[in-house]
Amino acid sequence: MLKIAQSADAAVSAITEGSTVLIGGFGTAGQPIELIDALRRHGAGNLTVVNNNAGNGDVGLAALLGAGLVSRIICSFPRQVDSYIFDDLYRSGKIELEVVPQGTLAERIRAGGAGIAGFYTRTSAGTPLAIGKESRMFDGKEYVLELPIRGDFALVKAHISDGMGNLVYRKTARNFGPIMAAAANASIVQVSEIVDTGALDPEIIVTPCIYVDTVVQVDADATHGKAKA
Amino acid sequence: MSFHTVEHLDAAPLNRDAMAKLVAEDIPANSFVNLGIGQPTKVSDYLTPERGVILHTENGMLGMGPQAVGDAIDLDLINAGKIPVTELPGTAYFHHADSFAMMRGGHLDVCVMGAFQVSAQGDLANWSTGGDDSIPAVGGAMDLAVGAKDVYTMMTLFAKDGSSKLVTECTYPLTGLGCVSRIYTDVATFILENDAVYVRETFSMSVDELRSRVPVELLTYS
Numbered sequence: 340m341l342k343i344a345q346s347a348d349a350a351v352s353a354i355t356e357g358s359t360v361l362i363g364g365f366g367t368a369g370q371p372i373e374l375i376d377a378l379r380r381h382g383a384g385n386l387t388v389v390n391n392n393a394g395n396g397d398v399g400l401a402a403l404l405g406a407g408l409v410s411r412i413i414c415s416f417p418r419q420v421d422s423y424i425f426d427d428l429y430r431s432g433k434i435e436l437e438v439v440p441q442g443t444l445a446e447r448i449r450a451g452g453a454g455i456a457g458f459y460t461r462t463s464a465g466t467p468l469a470i471g472k473e474s475r476m477f478d479g480k481e482y483v484l485e486l487p488i489r490g491d492f493a494l495v496k497a498h499i500s501d502g503m504g505n506l507v508y509r510k511t512a513r514n515f516g517p518i519m520a521a522a523a524n525a526s527i528v529q530v531s532e533i534v535d536t537g538a539l540d541p542e543i544i545v546t547p548c549i550y551v552d553t554v555v556q557v558d559a560d561a562t563h564g565k566a567k568a
Numbered sequence: 569m570s571f572h573t574v575e576h577l578d579a580a581p582l583n584r585d586a587m588a589k590l591v592a593e594d595i596p597a598n599s600f601v602n603l604g605i606g607q608p609t610k611v612s613d614y615l616t617p618e619r620g621v622i623l624h625t626e627n628g629m630l631g632m633g634p635q636a637v638g639d640a641i642d643l644d645l646i647n648a649g650k651i652p653v654t655e656l657p658g659t660a661y662f663h664h665a666d667s668f669a670m671m672r673g674g675h676l677d678v679c680v681m682g683a684f685q686v687s688a689q690g691d692l693a694n695w696s697t698g699g700d701d702s703i704p705a706v707g708g709a710m711d712l713a714v715g716a717k718d719v720y721t722m723m724t725l726f727a728k729d730g731s732s733k734l735v736t737e738c739t740y741p742l743t744g745l746g747c748v749s750r751i752y753t754d755v756a757t758f759i760l761e762n763d764a765v766y767v768r769e770t771f772s773m774s775v776d777e778l779r780s781r782v783p784v785e786l787l788t789y790s
Binding site for chain 2: 366416417425430436439440442443445446461462463464465466467468508510512513514515517518
């Protein structure tokens with residue numbers, strides 16, 4: 340049964356110390372900034388965060404890192420021109436980093452939500468990122484065993500939810516949202532609009548409500564990329 | 569594919585735009601293509617609509633159009649380099665696992681990536697210099713390296729110290745093994761096929777001069 344939270348703060352209030360939190364977004368597109376800000380105010384620490392990047396500027400995920408609440412981050416591309424908060428934490432040994440090739444990161448999350456115990460991929464075979472991992476030859480090529488990623492929680496930004504939690508996204512802000520919603524014990528989704536159940540064409544729903552636990556509507560101007568530009 | 573090696577001795581070394589134009593002209597019509605961040609992004613400036621090339625961006629889009637300007641900027645619509653872009657008619661959006669399944673599953677015809685080093689066997693190093701204080705960041709490079717049917721790389725041929733970036737064995741951390749099929753540089757274009765490195769054309773220097781500076785056996789097309 341979907342919970343519709345009255346605020347972003349209420350939506351994240353169940354997140355506990357030491358949780359693994361899957362956080363959607365690619366750069367700032369699809370990053371659930373209002374939920375992340377609420378998590379920072381909530382103050383649960385020692386978090387493991389899974390995100391493609393390691394924060395931009397000093398807002399959202401970067402601010403969460405800056406508040407010292409994250410002890411470990413799993414991502415594909417932490418080093419960006421505006422990732423100075425992460426850079427400082429990493430260089431001073433205050434955060435643990437696991438770098439995962441982006442497609443392997445996505446597939447590990449997908450596997451986590453799909454009940455797949457592991458998969459073999461050619462990605463990273465023969466490179467430093469395969470060191471210590473089991474590998475196996477298929478058709479004369481080396482494949483690396485990768486294990487699933489699950490979260491205690493997922494924070495996701497979608498565009499519209501209906502009253503049951505069926506979701507649609509906007510453009511490239513979809514990115515990790517659908518797979519993270521499926522791979523968490525509890526997925527918390529911020530949207531710019533909640534419409535009546537039945538108002539979304541069933542053919543266009545991207546994330547079915549079975550993967551969604553909590554939805555919160557936040558200021559549409561803040562979530563709609565166009566309005567923010 | 570067969571070529572005839574050409575030496576453009578009077579030409580200047582290619583600048584970034586000229587390299588991007590050369591790559592764009594070599595991309596087969598109607599192919600599905602991923603352009604890596606940085607220098608390869610420029611290739612899209614030289615892909616004319618008549619060519620029918622469809623651009624894939626790793627963050628979940630096929631049919632990517634030119635960079636967005638002015639009112640067209642939408643922060644929900646960005647490319648892999650996180651630059652606002654536009655959508656063309658026929659665009660499709662999809663989530664990250666699907667986007668990389670397209671790569672890994674061999675559905676992309678060509679990807680173009682920058683390189684630190686490429687070996688004679690087509691090994692690619694382009695994600696880390698391995699320095700002690702460098703922050704490792706791989707993004708989608710390893711997935712592209714194994715997934716795209718053809719991997720084109722773009723780089724200057726010589727490092728600042730004059731050493732060749734086309735090498736017998738990569739000394740930087742590897743991105744992928746035996747994946748590169750073409751190397752576009754400022755002074756020469758190389759084709760890797762039949763377990764050998766062929767010079768397709770040179771700019772500003774002769775094949776003999778290349779041979780004196782590149783520690784890899786260079787073959788020519790007759």
